[in-house]
Structure formats: structure tokens, C-alpha cells
Amino acid sequence: MGGGLLQRCHDALWNNPEQPKDLRLTKLDFQLDYVDLFVVHSCDKLIITNDTFSGVEITEQFKLLEIKQIEIEPYAFRGIRKAPKQFVIQDSAIGTIPRNAFVGLSQVDHFWIKNVSINRIERSAFSGISLFKYIYFRGVVIDAIETEAFAEMHHVNYFYMRGNVSLSMVDEFIFRGSHIDEIMFEDARVKATDYTLSGVFSNKIELIDCKWHTNKVTNAKVTQQAVDIFNAKNSTFNRIVPGLFYNHTSITFDMCQIHHLTSIPTIYIQNCADFLISNSRIYQWHSHGIPEHSKIQSLTIESCQIDRTHTRAVFGSNIESFVLDKNKIASTARRFFERSVITKLLVSECVIGSLAGSTFANARFNILLFNENKVANIDDKAFGIINAVQMQITSSYFPRFPEFAFEEGNITDLTVLSSHFRGPPPKSSFAGLSAQRLRFTHCEFVCQVDDCETNALFFQKSIHQLAWVFEHNRCLSHSTFQTVNPSMVCTNATEIITDSGVFCRRRLEIEECICTSDDTVIVPRSRASLLVLGDCNSVSLVDSHSPQLHSVYLYRTAFINVQSLPQSLQRLHILHSAVKFNRAYIIRDTSLHELKLNGVHVDAIVDNAFAGGHITSLVLDSTRLSGVTSKSFAKSMINELYIYDSEIVNAGDLFAHAKHATIADSKLRSSLFLASISHLCFRNNSVECGCIEMDLKLPQNQCDDSSNRCINGSNFDYWRRTRTITPNSEVADFLSGSRPCSAKQNDQLKMSRGSVQSSLPAFAILLCCVFMTLIAC
16 A cells, blocks of 8 residues: 655654754655655755665655755665655755765656755765666756766766756766766856766767866876767867867867867877867867877868967877868967878868968878968968878968978879969979979969069970979969969070080979980989980989989980989989999988889899889889899889889899789789789789799789780790781790790799709710710720
């Protein structure tokens, strides 16, 4: 049998007569199987002692209403047989909620504290409770919440503090170890620490219309936590520490005021898929705001105002996608992204007050896009010391063309497209830039009409197919900013005639030369970045001490003797020429990004020619390679080897030092070390074979084996001379009867043939001696 209990303090049966409005609850005995409703209200003071509800079953509601002072002792609800579905404390005041105050409560639908003032919630006050649907604080004033006050709560669906909430002091890790589906603070004024919300396991945390002030914590403290979604909206934060959001899948700050975006040493972001700050204001972005060792899949700052940034604001982080979109940035700091590795950085539709020198320095970008931005002031070297695979500056506005804009930049592919510069390009515009490919096209800028050499670079297209291309650019008038008639602009290159028989035309960064003498000429010293030399009888390439020079093109030359390479050289292209690498250690202890031979006869590569060097890409296209020794590439490294439509008469140790290789449509007399290449694409090739084997197969070949063919060794030279004979010809018939063999067997056969051939003369002499002896007898 059940019932209900409604207790008014002024008519309580248990009251001390001298204090008619005080009530002390001790262990209860209702003489009932259960109680549907338990209500105490209108008291001056209520004391609930430990074990008060032991053995009691309250099925529906427990309410404490309009009580001026509530004191709850530890374990007050220990042993309760059944907790109520609704637990309500309203319009009251609580002195202290002690440790283990609510131990025993379980399966409560609504735990509601409304319009209540609380002096202190002690450590572990709510620990041990489980299976709560709602824990709801509304209109509360709490002076202090201690560390781990709500720790170790399990299977709580919703924890809300909403509606005119004031928390004067909230300590760290208040939810440590708790599992709560959703946590929300709304319309709350909170004074907390950096670690207040750390250590919880939750699907979602929301801060809405809050003023959140945190005290700085200097000691790094790491605890286990996991949060799927963190959302802050229309809130103000005196400081945000992104490093504390480790193991947060998605973080969003929308319409927020963030006074300091800062860090705590050794704390960094891990396991973060999306970090978004939108429609917000960041007053200061401090050094290490995105700290070292952080790993973020997507970081987006959009439609924000950023008042001040510091050097190394993003430091040593690994970010897949970083987007700065539609922001108003007062100024960027030098080395903003230092030591970070960013797969894709997009800076788009931003208004930047001042772009500092070396903003992007000492970071690595796979793709860097600077699109549709308006820059009010730009420092020299603004894009200096960039390391990027692909960089594009598109449809952007700059007040001037900075000096040394890309100094010390190492960019594989750089494009400047449809951009506007309200100042003439200085002669140092591209000085110190190392770019494998550069396209500067469809741009407009104020030019000096009588600066012929500079104008020649931007407005005169090269007759050669170079990696640096300048085309379709327009000169603007300094006074009207209107397009100047091209006929009014001097675009004559500077002409240079050397004593060694070379005539050059220099267009600032590009110098194009031809030989005027049949004698051997030395590649001239140059102030340009790219040097082209061709139509020569004999050329000697040596280190010319040209610190700017990073690309050399040699073409249509009867004989090229490569003796040493300039220390700054990154690319060497040789076209339609004959060449010998005639000296050892031509690239010792240096790196060559690209060595490309197109239509070239390589007659010799001497011992140790490339020893100790590092070649990123070696390309042989329509080239005949011979004269390579077993030590030509000793202790060298070739990242990528490409051989197309070429004839390899002798490869020496070339294949032994290649990590990745693509060999296609080519003829190989030498197959030594092919099997040592770890990543190989070997297709549609002809290999000299001299043994019988059903298939030419290499286990690491990632391409079609069946397209490769074997040529009998004795017929290899004949095959080369008759390479255009139709398949029905005599040679084709001969080849169809020969069987292929593996590269390994081919090399073994060559060795065995050598030993057999060397033994034949001795055997013939012995046989002759025996025959002559018989005749004498």
C-alpha cells in the first residue's frame, strides 16, 4: 500500500517547539510499502541526515520547496530502495552539498534545482549516481564548485545549467570520468579555470549566451576525455586554449568574442576532425595558439575579425585543411605558420591590413591558395621562405609589388594569376626564388615604361618552352591606373656579348644565349635565375659562381662536357645534344631536383660522377645511354627515375640507386640491378635476352608484364638498325621463334658466357699440342 507525504514546517509533528519552522529528517519509517510523493516546503531550515531514506521507496516525486536553508549530510540517500522519478529543489538555499550527498540515487528522470543559491558543491558531491535523464540547474547562484564535483556520474542523458546562472568559482575537472550524453550551459556567467570542462566523456557540449572567464593554469595536466561535438555560440571568453580540445571530434565557436587564443605548454590537439571559428572576433592570437604536435583534419576561420596575431601563432602543427575565409585581419605576424605541415591552406576573400614579411616562412604546404584577397599594406619578402608544392595567387589586390617577394622560396609550381599591383615590380621581384614552374599571367600593375629589361620579363614571351612563363600581362599608368598602350612600353631585353663567344639577351630573371664561336665555350656567369644556351659546337659546364642560377637549359649542342654544377642549381635540362659527364663528384653533397635529358646521346658517365648526390627526378626521354660505369652513381640516391622511348646500352649502377622507376617503350641491352628497384613500372620494353625462359617477369613490377619483349643478344644490333621493319618481316619471324628470359638469368648467362669464352683459347692450344705430338711420332 502506498501514499503521499506533504510536510509544512510550521505544523510539523516532529518540530522542536522552540523552533517551529526547523525540520531535521532522520531515518524515516512511513509504515507504507512506498510513497508516491514526498514534499517539504516553507521551512527556515531543513537538515537531512545520512541514511535518512534507507529502505524507503519514493516512486514519483521528491520536492523541497521554499526552504531558507537546506543542509544535506553525506550519504543522505544511501540505501534508498527506489528513487523518485522527479527530484526537485526549488526557491531555496543550500549551504553545502557535501561529498557523496546523492549516493544511492538511480534511475531518476528529472533532477531539478531551480531558483536556488548554493554556497559550495564539494568534490564528489554527485559521484556514483547513474541512469539520470536530466540534471537541470536553472536560475541558480553557486559560489563555488570544487574539482570533480560531478565526477564519475554514469549514463546521464542531459546536464543543463540554464537561465540566469551565476557560478562565482568553478574548479578544474568538475566532470572528470563522467559519461554524459549532452552538457549545456546557457545564459551563464562563469568564472572557471582552463581545465573546468576537461576529463568528461560526452556526445555534445554547448555553451550558449555565456560569459566565460577562465583563470590561467600554468601546470600541464592531461586526463582522458572524449567529446563528439563542442559548440559555443554568442558567448564571450577571456581566453581559449585550443590544445585542451584533444579527443574532440568537432569544435565550433560561432558569434563569439575571444580575447585571447592561447596555449598551455605541452598540451596539444589530437584526434580532431573539425575546428571552426565563425562570425567571431579574436582580439589576440598568441604564439603557439595552435600548439606544437597538434593534428587537425580541418581548421576553419571564417567571417571573423582578427585584431592582432603573434609570431608562431600556428606552430609545429600538422593540419590537413586550413581555411581563412572572408576575414578582416588587422595584420599578420612574421612566421605565422612556423614549422607547421599543412596539406592545404586557403586564404580567400580576406581584407588584410598588413601582410608581414615572411608570413608563411619555415612551413611546408602541399597546396597554398591565396585567392581574392585585398591587402592594404605589404612588406618586402611577404611570401619569402615558403616551401610549397603548389602555390597560387589569384585575383588579389596589392598596394605595391614588394622587394624580394619570394626570396628563399622553394616552390614546385607557382602561379600568379589575374592579380593587381599598384606599383612597379622591382628588379628583385623574383630574386632568390627556386620554383620548378612559374606562370605569371593576366596580371596588371603599374610599370615604368622605360625600364626595358624588367618590362621584357613581364611583357615579352620567350621563344623557348621554359618552366617560367610570363604572358598576357598589362601595364597600368601611374597616374590614372588605366592600361598603357603596349607600343609605349619599352620591352627590349639587355643584350650581352661575352669574350668567350656567347651572345645573350637578359630579361631580368631569364637569360637566353646562343654561341657565336665554333670553339668550346664555358656556360657564362649569370645574374638570372634561368639560363638558356644553345646552337653550339662545344660547351663546358662548370660552376660559374652564379648564386641566383637555379635552372640551366642546354640545347642543340654537338658536345657538352659536364664537369661541375653550380651549388645553387636545382634543374638541368639538356635537349638534342651529345653529353659526357667527365668528372667525379659533380654534385657532391648537394641535391638536384631534376636532371632531364631529351633527345640526348650520353657517351660517358665516369666513376663517381654523381657519387654522394641526391637527385629527386632523373628523366631520360628519347635518349641513348652508354658509357655508364659500375661506380657512376656510387652512394647516390635517385627518388624517381623515368625512362621513355630510350635505348639503354649500358646502365652501369644506375638502377641500383633508384627508389622508384618507370621504364616504358624502351630498349635495354643491360638489365643489371633492375630487380633491386623497390617500386617499378616496367612496360612495353625490349630487353636483350640470351637464355630460354617462358616469361620476362619482375616480382615488383606494378605494370603489365606481358607487354615486355625479349631480343636475342646476337640480333640486338640488327634489331636496332631495323626497328621500323613491319611485324611480318624476317626480323619479326626471327623474334617470334626466340624465347624470353628473366633479367637475372640474362646477367648470369652473360657471366657464364664470359667464363666459357675465356677457356676456349687454352683448350685450343692444348688440342693443337696433342695433334702435333702425334704427327711427330
